[in-house]
Amino acid sequence: MNADISLSAQLINLFASVILLLAFAMLAQRRVLPLINLFALQGLTLCLSTLVVAFTTGQAHLYGSAALTLVLKAMLLPWILHRLVRQLQVRADVEGLINIPTTMIAGIVLVMIAFNVALPISQLSSTISRGTLGIALATVMLAFLMMIIRTKAIPQVVGFLAMENGLFLAATSATYGMPMVVELGIALDVLVGVIILGVFFFQIREQFDSLDIRNLEKLKER
Amino acid sequence: MNLFGTLGQLFAIALALLLAPLLTGWVNQCRAWFQNRSAPPLLQQYYMLHKLFLKDVVLAHGASQLFRFAPFVVFGCMVLACAIIPTLSTDLPLAPAADTIALVGVFGLARIFISLAAMDIGTSFGSLGGRREMLVGFLAEPALLMVIFTTAMISQSTSVATIVETLAHRDFVIYPSLAFAGIAFTFVSFAENARVPVDNPATHLELTMIHEAMILEYSGRHLALIEWAASLKLYAYSCLGLALFFPWGIAQGASVSGLLLAIPALVAKLAIGGALLAGIETLNAKVRIFRAPEFLGTAFLLAVLGLLVRLLLETRI
Numbered sequence: 001m002n003a004d005i006s007l008s009a010q011l012i013n014l015f016a017s018v019i020l021l022l023a024f025a026m027l028a029q030r031r032v033l034p035l036i037n038l039f040a041l042q043g044l045t046l047c048l049s050t051l052v053v054a055f056t057t058g059q060a061h062l063y064g065s066a067a068l069t070l071v072l073k074a075m076l077l078p079w080i081l082h083r084l085v086r087q088l089q090v091r092a093d094v095e096g097l098i099n100i101p102t103t104m105i106a107g108i109v110l111v112m113i114a115f116n117v118a119l120p121i122s123q124l125s126s127t128i129s130r131g132t133l134g135i136a137l138a139t140v141m142l143a144f145l146m147m148i149i150r151t152k153a154i155p156q157v158v159g160f161l162a163m164e165n166g167l168f169l170a171a172t173s174a175t176y177g178m179p180m181v182v183e184l185g186i187a188l189d190v191l192v193g194v195i196i197l198g199v200f201f202f203q204i205r206e207q208f209d210s211l212d213i214r215n216l217e218k219l220k221e222r
Numbered sequence: 223m224n225l226f227g228t229l230g231q232l233f234a235i236a237l238a239l240l241l242a243p244l245l246t247g248w249v250n251q252c253r254a255w256f257q258n259r260s261a262p263p264l265l266q267q268y269y270m271l272h273k274l275f276l277k278d279v280v281l282a283h284g285a286s287q288l289f290r291f292a293p294f295v296v297f298g299c300m301v302l303a304c305a306i307i308p309t310l311s312t313d314l315p316l317a318p319a320a321d322t323i324a325l326v327g328v329f330g331l332a333r334i335f336i337s338l339a340a341m342d343i344g345t346s347f348g349s350l351g352g353r354r355e356m357l358v359g360f361l362a363e364p365a366l367l368m369v370i371f372t373t374a375m376i377s378q379s380t381s382v383a384t385i386v387e388t389l390a391h392r393d394f395v396i397y398p399s400l401a402f403a404g405i406a407f408t409f410v411s412f413a414e415n416a417r418v419p420v421d422n423p424a425t426h427l428e429l430t431m432i433h434e435a436m437i438l439e440y441s442g443r444h445l446a447l448i449e450w451a452a453s454l455k456l457y458a459y460s461c462l463g464l465a466l467f468f469p470w471g472i473a474q475g476a477s478v479s480g481l482l483l484a485i486p487a488l489v490a491k492l493a494i495g496g497a498l499l500a501g502i503e504t505l506n507a508k509v510r511i512f513r514a515p516e517f518l519g520t521a522f523l524l525a526v527l528g529l530l531v532r533l534l535l536e537t538r539i
Contacts, residue, residue, distance in 0.1 A: 013535045021524075101519045104520065108523060135531075
């Protein structure tokens with residue numbers, strides 16, 4: 001039944017499953033610092049998965065993508081976020097709009113939808129990692145969900161970054177990654193985005209004395 | 223059913239009865255070491271059972287027949303569970319008696335009887351413990367079933383022996399779904415065996431206890447049977463987990479050498495598993511009772527994810 005799937009395909013599937021698991025762990029995580037650590041771990045897993053794809057298919061530019069992922073998503077961005085949390089002295093738990101078990105159930109539904117949507121698409125593809133397209137889509141949807149239900153600014157940014165992780169996985173699994181130029185561009189975008197959002201954090205807090213972005217919904221000054 | 227199979231089955235049951243208190247003793251010992259306490263002797267559980275069997279039974283005034291029968295039912299259920307789960311060999315005469323779904327039912331039967339007995343006396347602690355046990359149970363059971371369905375989908379059978387046979391004698395294939403199911407199973411077995419994130423087995427602290435609250439009124443041989451049944455439950459869950467996720471070393475055919483080789487493998491796996499269990503218990507704090515649904519909800523979620531991943535990744539059309 002499974003004998004025809006090579007070891008590398010199994011490894012890719014395993015890493016993809018770990019990425020999905022980490023996406024759920026991030027969804028369930030109440031505290032900020034472990035959330036960032038989970039994000040770093042997701043980046044690392046993504047890097048490993050990309051490395052396996054690169055090694056199996058011999059696509060040289062994927063090594064570059066893997067290195068970029070490692071440096072940017074597993075080291076640099078978590079470090080920046082850690083520093084931000086330290087400087088902003090965020091200690092309180094992350095608050096969600098709905099409670100965690102309900103979020104989890106919503107997450108399961110999203111995963112089912114993603115898997116069903118991705119199944120016919122992945123059958124069109126001929127890559128070794130085509131099975132993981134559903135997982136990539138699910139990761140994107142879960143990151144969306146996280147951005148929707150979290151009220152604080154930092155978890156929303158982590159959700160945004162996790163979404164980028166999912167998109168990267170989708171690109172790798174469907175078409176062996178995007179051209180290097182595009183990837184470099186996205187990486188730069190993400191990096192600059194996080195830095196700008198870091199500046200925003202300070203502005204938001206100076207204005208409202210809190211990082212709760214619900215404050216931004218009021219259009220008029222009091 | 224042949225003579226050898228019957229003998230093997232009896233031997234497995236005897237081994238379960240002997241090893242189960244030892245496993246509990248080993249976990250307690252490891253836990254004491256990890257927590258920098260001086261450890262009780264490894265055979266402490268045997269001493270306790272011996273002491274309890276010698277003592278007289280004191281029954282509460284309002285105790286009905288149910289209260290007296292419940293320990294025997296619970297003990298019987300656990301022995302049957304230990305007999306069905308392939309601990310040493312997959313060649314079991316009793317295996318057709320119950321598949322995995324019925325196995326979950328056997329655990330459920332024991333749970334119902336112990337909860338009813340706890341409520342039978344009418345003390346507040348008894349009913350409190352019984353209700354909490356049912357709360358944990360009704361959340362843990364679907365998660366356990368989902369875990370079992372994941373493994374059943376791989377082996378296309380719900381018989382425990384067949385599942386273990388399929389999983390043990392396959393080519394080396396990484397099943398991501400089994401990883402999910404394994405984590406979910408770990409969560410469920412912690413909750414079911416009254417271990418730390420959900421219940422603390424070593425406390426009689428009134429507000430937090432679940433399992434201990436239910437058996438407060440028991441004494442003498444009844445208490446001994448219930449304690450023994452609790453050890454057997456831990457043993458059964460450990461063996462089920464080992465059989466599903468680390469099935470190497472379980473004998474397949476009917477041979478004396480296979481059985482004899484399976485024993486050291488089982489003991490080694492149980493020793494490692496027990497030490498890990500004690501380590502996890504030491505590292506974690508007990509959660510509030512109202513967090514238990516979240517804990518078990520996570521287990522259910524992981525098990526469902528395992529099923530989904532199995533459908534997406536491992537069945538190629």
